[in-house]
Amino acid sequence: MFGLLGGTLDDWNRLSAIGQAYGSVSAIISAVALAGVILSIALQQRQTSVMERYSLIEQHFTIMRAAMDDPDLMECWGTIEGVDPVQKKRHAYINTISNYWFTFWDVHKGTSSQIRANFALEIFSTEAGLEWWRIAREVRIHTDGFGKQAEFDAIVESEYQKALKSREQN
Template identity: 25%
Template sequence: MNQAVSLISLAISTAALAVIAVSLLYQSRQMKMAQDENMRTHHRELIVMSMSDSELRSCWGGDMPNESEGRGRQLMFANLIFSWYYSAYMTKDVTEAQLRLNLDSFFRGEIGREYWRVGRSGWIDLTNAAKARKKRRFPQIVEECYRAASVAASRY
């Protein structure tokens, strides 16, 4: 009888530990998602500030194209769109097929293609430094879509 009670007690304890472990894993994922969203929000705010004040654009560093005020704003806005594509792909809100459809549309426009020409090396360097294979895959997908769109655009 004591052995049966001990086995039942052990089974209940094991089940309770499993539930706690699953709960902690879920909380960890939720925390990571909240942190990612917080980072995206800050990024959006910085981009919007830069779009509103051309003097702030140079604070990003790198080679900002010497464009007109309007074109600079368009490229900054393209960055917001592109960053959304990246976030949606990383969080699995879109599949690779959906990402490709979005990128095909993005690169049909001259500004989308210019954005990638200017920002390509930065994105590749950033994602190649990442450990996650999916992050390193992103610029490969983008480059494939960009090349296809560039070929199509050169025909017109």
């Protein structure tokens, strides 16, 4: 039968061995290609997540900017006992800064030590910053923070406590 197709049985055995060798190489190449597709999907998923966060931060900024520009809109955020309109505006602005730093840290662009330094040297070096966290922490403590947000809030709380101790000692 092999003779009718051309070649001897030895030729066919040799071709079969070559085909099996290429089959092994083909399987390895296919596995590498599949790994590449899986990696690509994972990267796309990560990028989509970052873009969703970016979109949310942009929406938050737009809302906060409108509230900071118009005292009537600021009232929609509710009242805070004993906080005048200027303090509310500062509170909203510092909250926007904090959300920016959280996003920066959450997408792995910043380190915990950078976040600590930002709060210690910038926010908590001012009365407005200390007052912001005194009020904001009450809300955050009473909400079920989880994951990265809870970790971030713990960093902020730690720096807040350090700032309070430093002020007490001075």
